[in-house]
Amino acid sequence: MERHGDRPAHRTSRARAGPSGGRRRAGRRGSPRGRRAAARGDRRVRPVRYGGRHRGRYHDRHHDRHQPRARAGGRPSVGSPVTTLSSRFRLADTVAERLLRLTAAERHKVGFPGWSAAFPPPLVPFLSHELNNYGDPGSDPVFPWHTKDLERELVDDLAGLFGACPARPWGHVTNGGSEGVLYGLWLARTKHPRAKVYHSRTAHPCVARNAGMLRMENVAVAADVRGEMSYTDLMRRLLADPNPAAIVVATIGTTLTEAVDDVRSIRAALSAAGKRYHLHADAAMSGIPLALHAEGRPVFGLHAQGADSLSISGHKFLGAPFPCGVVLARTRPARHPGTSDLLCGASDSFASSRNGHAALILWYLLKERGISGLRELAHAGRATAEYAQRRLVSAGWPAWRAHRHARTVVFPAPPRAVLETWALPVVRGVSHIVCTPGVSRSRVDRFVAAVGAAIPEPIKDGQPWTTPSRAV
Ligand SMILES: Cc1ncc(COP(=O)(O)O)c(C=O)c1O
Known part of the structure; x- marks a missing residue:
């Protein structure tokens, strides 16, 4: 079940950016066009920085400008119509950015048993x-x-x-x-x-x-x-x-x-x-x-x-x-x-x-x-796990499952380069992916490609990693 979060970023952004390139068309964050772009996952939206050493242009223009009394040492103008508008911009911006990060992260979600079913x-x-x-x-x-x-x-x-x-x-x-x-x-x-x-x-x-x-x-x-x-x-x-x-x-x-x-x-x-x-x-x-x-x-x-x-x-x-x-x-x-x-x-x-x-x-x-729909989800997860195990093994990375119904594929912790992008648990050198209903074959393919690219040389027989005798 491939969801919008799995679309390669370059396809979505370039296709929408058109021949003129993205920068001008994507808009600045905080502007209505920018917020719309951020919500649909357009990475060209320029980042907004608030506070501290990252305090940036948006903050200066849209926030401080509307805080004259606070700056002059008077009571903060919280609740004034103008401040409310600017803080609404900030809030919408923060939320859009959060959603952007979340959907981007979910494109690499394979290591944990939770998933995001479409909210009914x-x-x-x-x-x-x-x-x-x-x-x-x-x-x-x-x-x-x-x-x-x-x-x-x-x-x-x-x-x-x-x-x-x-x-x-x-x-x-x-x-x-x-x-x-x-x-x-x-x-x-x-x-x-x-x-x-x-x-x-x-x-x-x-x-x-x-x-x-x-x-x-x-x-x-x-x-x-x-x-x-x-x-x-x-x-x-x-x-x-x-x-x-x-x-x-x-x-x-x-x-x-x-x-x-x-x-x-x-x-x-x-x-x-x-x-x-x-x-x-x-x-x-x-x-x-x-x-x-x-x-x-x-x-x-x-x-x-x-x-x-x-x-x-x-x-x-x-x-x-x-x-x-x-x-x-x-x-x-x-x-x-x-x-x-x-x-x-x-x-x-x-x-x-x-x-x-x-x-x-x-x-x-x-x-x-219903029971039949849930059963289909369970079967699909198991089939994806079998697929992932086969793909990993043929990419040169040993993998096993604890039993034939398992949706979890166990393998030695992949190289650091993989773990930087794909959040996986690692316990005493052992890692896994869990084929929840949210994990598609194309996501598995991307993961296996990342592992394949990071392996210095295929693991050969005689390595310390062994597949348990009763595993499948
Ligand atoms: C076997 C098992 N028991 C308990 C838990 C804890 O469940 P929860 O995170 O829902 O509190 C987990 C979580 O991964 C688990 O795998």
Whole structure:
């Protein structure tokens, strides 16, 4: 899906500049013509500099000229019609420049799991309205500016996708995957107050951080080279733990390699060690695309053989434009004394005021695309990842994927020249791209071309980089 941000800059600007060249026609920033040019991504617009040593002509002409009283030491003329006009120019200019930088940066966005789906036009008017899903998702606040009814539908739809068995699964919209994990751990601690938290050493750092915030002891379990938890090491550590209960966080798509912990093997280890337990699936990265791929029920789901609670991110696979997520639980959490809220009954969430727009957009994206539309997106991402892996390998750069459904392609960190343009995470010499629905084949082609151009000589056999044996 190639979007406007992927158009080569020279094509857009030259085509519009015409034979007379760009400078005069593009206009100065701040002028109406200049702002229009900036908004459509024309790089020839001359930069505006404000303040400090970059204080420039625009500032002098349009700002200072209209501030005589402030300059003379009088009261600043904030609010005078002329100043308002000039500050509006500045504001529009700053915003246009910001948009320009953002769209330019998105042409090189391959290294992170979030993407910018087109914002649904029917939802745009809602951005001018407060939507506050205050308190417990199960009961409506006294005011009508909320989307809790849609939030409940969203929770039901996701619970269905994850194969939840109870008639009424419980859950709510969060500020992102990390808050979902925090909630899962809190839920687990209410059941098993002194249990340790086990997670793989490749789990997202929010697991250890959240455990620390909740004053729970965490144990990092070994992982294989692809990033999947070692069940032998888990078993060994569980057997050494005298506590009759344990809490395990399974990662469904690790952040660096998209490895998936096997919930069945974790449950088997917990049972063999004779533990009571709570199992949380951190499915922030791959929960939805994997649930869509799986034949039948996903093994990490919310059914009897799955997890007790599960969290996803809404701004990753689904493409919500701001961080958000959903946490789900197989059973409704026990009410805590002291959580009664005068405005909206008892609250089961960490926040009191919660993002009603997040619930609205997640609900809309799920309904609009439907299971078949989402499945197509997941298949397309996997196909792009296969393509990217093939292209990288033929360009002389080794690459692998943790499993056949993975949309993440893992490779040795490319040379610095590539990283200067393409923002990629690098962890101990390992890097990746994530083929979100926003990553097109032509973007992959440009990335591979950049890697190919920067390789001093193709990596030969015998280099320290090895592809893990179970990788694809
Ligand atoms: C596996 C995993 N868990 C949790 C998180 C944190 O999610 P968020 O950034 O939505 O808080 C991430 C983010 O990349 C992740 O990959």
